Amino acid sequence: MIEFKNVSKTFTAKEGTVHAVKDVNLTIPDGKIYGIVGYSGAGKSTIIRMLNGLEFPTTGSVTINGSEISSLKGKELREQRLKIGMVFQHFNLLWSRTVLENIEFPLEIAKVAKEERRQKAQKLVALVGLEGRENAYPSELSGGQKQRVGIARALANDPEILLSDEATSALDPQTTDEVLDLLIDINKKLNLTVVVITHEMHVIRKICDHVAVLDAGKIVEQGPVLDVFKNPQQAITKRFVNQETSSASLDDTTVVVSELLEKYPNGLIVRLTFHGDQAKLPIVSEMLRQFPDVDLSIIEGNIHQTQEGALGSLYIQLLSEHHDSLQGALEYFNTMRVETEVIKREQ
Amino acid sequence: MNSNGFASYFQFSNVNWANMGQATWETVWMTVVSIIVVTILGILLGLVLFETNGSSSILIKILNWIVAAFVNIFRSIPFIILIVLLLPTTQLIMGTIIGPQAALPSLIISAAPFYARLVEIAFHEIDHGVIEAAEAMGATKWQIILKVLLPESMPALVSGITVTAISLIGYTAMAGAIGAGGLGNLAYLDGFQASNNAVTLMATVIIVLIVFVFQYLGDFAVKRIDKR
Numbered sequence: 249m250i251e252f253k254n255v256s257k258t259f260t261a262k263e264g265t266v267h268a269v270k271d272v273n274l275t276i277p278d279g280k281i282y283g284i285v286g287y288s289g290a291g292k293s294t295i296i297r298m299l300n301g302l303e304f305p306t307t308g309s310v311t312i313n314g315s316e317i318s319s320l321k322g323k324e325l326r327e328q329r330l331k332i333g334m335v336f337q338h339f340n341l342l343w344s345r346t347v348l349e350n351i352e353f354p355l356e357i358a359k360v361a362k363e364e365r366r367q368k369a370q371k372l373v374a375l376v377g378l379e380g381r382e383n384a385y386p387s388e389l390s391g392g393q394k395q396r397v398g399i400a401r402a403l404a405n406d407p408e409i410l411l412s413d414e415a416t417s418a419l420d421p422q423t424t425d426e427v428l429d430l431l432i433d434i435n436k437k438l439n440l441t442v443v444v445i446t447h448e449m450h451v452i453r454k455i456c457d458h459v460a461v462l463d464a465g466k467i468v469e470q471g472p473v474l475d476v477f478k479n480p481q482q483a484i485t486k487r488f489v490n491q492e493t494s495s496a497s498l499d500d501t502t503v504v505v506s507e508l509l510e511k512y513p514n515g516l517i518v519r520l521t522f523h524g525d526q527a528k529l530p531i532v533s534e535m536l537r538q539f540p541d542v543d544l545s546i547i548e549g550n551i552h553q554t555q556e557g558a559l560g561s562l563y564i565q566l567l568s569e570h571h572d573s574l575q576g577a578l579e580y581f582n583t584m585r586v587e588t589e590v591i592k593r594e595q
Numbered sequence: 596m597n598s599n600g601f602a603s604y605f606q607f608s609n610v611n612w613a614n615m616g617q618a619t620w621e622t623v624w625m626t627v628v629s630i631i632v633v634t635i636l637g638i639l640l641g642l643v644l645f646e647t648n649g650s651s652s653i654l655i656k657i658l659n660w661i662v663a664a665f666v667n668i669f670r671s672i673p674f675i676i677l678i679v680l681l682l683p684t685t686q687l688i689m690g691t692i693i694g695p696q697a698a699l700p701s702l703i704i705s706a707a708p709f710y711a712r713l714v715e716i717a718f719h720e721i722d723h724g725v726i727e728a729a730e731a732m733g734a735t736k737w738q739i740i741l742k743v744l745l746p747e748s749m750p751a752l753v754s755g756i757t758v759t760a761i762s763l764i765g766y767t768a769m770a771g772a773i774g775a776g777g778l779g780n781l782a783y784l785d786g787f788q789a790s791n792n793a794v795t796l797m798a799t800v801i802i803v804l805i806v807f808v809f810q811y812l813g814d815f816a817v818k819r820i821d822k823r
């Protein structure tokens with residue numbers, strides 16, 4: 249378990265002091281993928297770098313399984329670092345070494361015997377899907393392949409924790425998803441704790457169990473990913489969630505919704521939120537069967553896969569002569585544990 | 596003998612080939628021995644400059660200042676003056692001020708600081724993220740030097756050696772003029788003072804060839820090791 253207790257960090261630069269991290273409290277459970285999301289300069293890198301002693305807190309403490317990283321020095325710190333792997337945005341591979349030699353590098357640092365190093369590196373090459381490229385140099389690899397080497401290298405000394413500092417930010421969407429799948433795979437196979445920092449909600453949604461939202465050095469919101477997506481509290485979190493769930497269509501939806509509200513003042517515009525298995529049930533058609541006088545038109549809908557299952561949202565319009573049927577329909581949704589939100593006309 | 600006519604360049608019968616061979620050997624010997632020492636010293640000094648750069652500890656700052664001062668001073672003294680300046684030191688270390696051995700101290704002391712700067716620059720050009728990655732893996736300072744700094748800067752280190760070696764060849768000729776032997780000495784004594792232009796021309800041609808060989812070897816090595 250990783251714990252940040254009242255951690256603050258200030259940098260003294262020529263231009264004055266920068267409060268990069270402000271009073272952060274975090275608990276990261278073992279074996280989970282924990283995401284920290286925030287805009288550029290929010291202090292994400294500073295936080296993750298405190299976990300392997302590349303940065304030390306100004307006040308507060310950072311502990312891993314009870315031992316305080318922030319108080320380790322010299323040999324002790326180096327030994328602790330062997331148990332923490334890190335993946336970087338710009339890969340940071342040694343250009344002078346082949347794929348296999350790059351993966352062996354941390355094993356050399358740990359003074360593992362040559363024969364064992366080779367075998368271990370070969371296994372990792374297979375784990376990250378780079379068979380056949382063992383003897384290629386980094387300059388001969390694509391970004392995605394380089395990051396696979398970076399991940400294999402980070403895993404070489406069987407770490408308990410894997411840190412990922414914007415590991416997919418330099419990759420295209422397709423490659424990003426491949427690398428994210430690899431991270432999930434590794435988390436499941438090796439059962440290690442993964443701390444992911446990113447500015448993309450997509451990454452959080454796709455692989456994380458928990459998320460913390462960082463704004464100007466402060467954690468403003470944290471919780472299970474599904475909860476945060478379903479029910480974002482802070483404005484910044486809403487912005488992050490919207491960035492992922494509704495991409496470009498949000499504005500269009502608002503226009504259509506207000507037009508419909510004007511045209512059919514008696515109808516209801518409802519936003520349904522499905523999660524988990526409900527997303528796969530025919531709940532809407534069942535409702536129509538129960539309330540045959542209700543007319544339904546679909547305005548917009550989407551569905552996303554998260555670590556805890558599917559998360560869908562659907563904007564629909566419900567029309568009926570009978571007000572009771574509309575109420576009944578809403579209640580039906582609620583009993584099916586579909587969240588409903590009636591959209592009102594903006595004043 | 597006529598030292599004025601253009602034709603005098605081509606009076607090869609005046610060239611003593613045994614002396615020419617001996618002088619060539621001396622030049623190559625001076626260059627190779629000093630480049631070996633310069634490489635070692637330069638890398639050490641460059642490492643000290645790189646590692647002590649930007650530290651907050653007073654002692655380390657002083658060390659950085661001393662090494663930087665040494666490097667800067669000896670890099671700025673013109674070579675011909677440095678030889679003269681070092682005559683007593685040379686006498687003390689080598690026991691003589693004549694012959695190829697006597698040229699070594701001045702050659703080394705003038706070229707090592709030059710190479711040290713090239714080494715420092717080469718280290719600074721390494722992507723800082725790579726050094727940090729090694730640190731994050733738990734590497735010691737020595738492991739970082741041996742496994743990251745040196746291999747990752749190897750092309751720049753080698754091309755730096757090439758540049759340094761070529762200027763060393765020039766220096767050996769200068770040293771030769773005041774008694775250190777080699778092709779410079781031969782060109783000066785047999786060529787200039789004995790007005791034998793063919794000897795001067797031959798010495799020039801051989802020096803140019805030596806430079807080309809060094810350049811070629813350097814370029815070839817860089818091409819082989821650079822996998823970027």
Ligand SMILES: Nc1ncnc2c1ncn2[C@@H]1O[C@H](COP(=O)(O)OP(=O)(O)OP(=O)(O)O)[C@@H](O)[C@H]1O
Binds near residue numbers: 268288293
């Ligand atoms: N070594 C340093 N010296 C001075 N200021 C620093 C240093 N490192 C970080 N900072 C400052 O601390 C703040 C947080 O930086 P940090 O790198 O943690 O942000 P980040 O969230 O990782 O941003 P990005 O997404 O751009 O990587 C920034 O204002 C930055 O300028």
Ligand SMILES: [Mg+2]
Binds near residue numbers: 292293
């Ligand atoms: Mg960062």
